[in-house]
Every structure is written in structure tokens, then in C-alpha cells.
Amino acid sequence: MYNEDRKQRFYEFKLKTVASVTPLVPRFKRVAPFEHMYQKDLCDFNLNEITEMYKLFKFTTLESIIVVNNTLTQYTDWCVNENLVLNGQNIYATITPDMLAALLNKTLLNHQIVSRDTILTWIEALKNPRDRFMILSIFEYGKSKDFEDTIRAKLDDIDVENHTMKLYSGRVVNVSEALILTAQKSNMTMELTYPYGTKSKLMDDGTIIKRSHIVKDDPHCLGRQMYNSLAAALKSIDVSYMTAEKINIFGQIHMTNELIRKYNSNKNKILYDVETRSMIEHQYGIKINRPSYFLKKYGDYLI
Known part of the structure; x- marks a missing residue:
């Protein structure tokens, strides 16, 4: 990373006002190749260099590009105050x-689909590990x-070696390394940070996401708490229009596309073949009774 010591000083500065700088690190790493290409710190990029970099990042949502630009704006503000900008x-x-x-990227944007990379960008921007795990x-x-x-x-439900997880509903599903690491972080976190900076303690009830002491151990109450937590988390990163149902569908679409790639097949074969369709159904606890309907609704988003 270009001027890594300078970035570290910025992290120390940010820690005076935020709980963690973990979400910032991947954004600076993403910019690092362009710093080496232009042979200067990102705070000295001109407008043409910035816009070219953003184009090559191939952002598909306005929210994701705004999040990155806001981070680089904050960093450059700090550099200006430190008399580091030429x-x-x-x-x-x-x-x-x-x-x-x-x-x-207009081509991808026209698909109006949120990719896995975008989901990961969103969760990087969240303060609370439990919110990241939920999403x-x-x-x-x-x-x-x-x-x-x-x-x-x-946490004991996760088989780290095989990347599988036994769910409360009884299904054993595949999970990614990112989810495992997020689960481990959430499991160790015993407090919740609100957007305005205050914090509250969580109860160690043995679960990955814990719960607030004011919420009863009741399925409906806990479900309502998670619904509200999700809404607040998504609002905090300016994607309040997003819902759990949409994220669920985006996951199903992502898995379908991954199966198409894995079997070098096409969307019709994957969804009409009982074996591959059942993989999607099992992973998401759903039943695709009419593949034609699934294709009609989401076919434009499949490769």
C-alpha cells in the first residue's frame, strides 16, 4: 500500500470517533494498485485519475460508489489538514x-441486481458484526x-473444515469463508453500537448474534428485533430500500449462476434438472414448483 504509514496515522485519527476502522481497510487496499500506477498517494489524484479508477472498479450501485468516495473524501480531508496534499x-x-x-457500469446496472460483491461491500461498511452476520x-x-x-x-453449528452449517430448521447448508469469519467476530461481540455512537450490552445467550436484554426469548419478539436491526443497519449505509426478502432472492440468483458456471450449463437446464434445482431448494429452504415462473421473474438476471 502506498504511504502505508500515512494510512495508519489516518486509522488512528478515525479511532477517536469510530469503534473500528476494519471497514476502511479493504477500500484503501482496492485503491492501492492505482496509487502505484499513478506513483502518488490517492489524496493527490486529479479528477481524471479518480473517474478512471472508479470506472475500472465497475460499481453497479450508487450506494457502493458513494461509500467508497465518502471514505476517500474523509481521508483526503485529513491529509489537507495535515498539509500532505500537494x-x-x-x-x-x-x-x-x-x-x-x-x-x-450501466450494463450491469440495467440488470438491477445486487451481486455478492455488493453485499460484501455493504457489510464492510457496517459497525456491528451481528448486523453483518444477519445480512x-x-x-x-x-x-x-x-x-x-x-x-x-x-458457532458450534458451523463445520469450519467443510464449510457447512447445521441450521435450527435442521438443514445442513454450505457457507462461505466470509460468513464463517463474520460469525466468529459476531460471537465474540457483546455490545451493540448505534449510528449516533452510543452502545448497549448484549446478552450471551449462546447464539452468534446474541440479543438485547430487553427482548424476550420469544420467536416473534426475536424475529421483530432482527427485522428492526436489519432495517436500521441497511438505513445506516443508505440502502433503506433493501429488504431481507430481496437479499434472499439475490442469494438464490447468485447460487443459480454459480451452478451454471460450475456445470458449464445454462439457466434452463439448471432449473429444470431435479438434482441441480434441489440444491437451490435445499440451500434456501424453498420449493421451486414452477421453474418457468422462476425463469420469468429472474431470468434476465441469470447468465
């Missing part, structure tokens, strides 16, 4: 949402009644 200006701060929207779990293995497969999940 021209003394913060170019990132001059880039408007309309300008950012023009840099989105990623829905994407990877579905929603379930009252969110019980996420609410009741325990």
Missing part, C-alpha cells in the same frame, strides 16, 4: 452524486420463519 484541495469532495452515477446469512442460506435460522444459529 495542491491543498480535496478533489473527491467536489464529485457530486450525479457525477458518481454517471460512472456506474450475509440471509444471502447465503435464506430467510426462514421469524429469521430463526439466523437468530438461533450458534
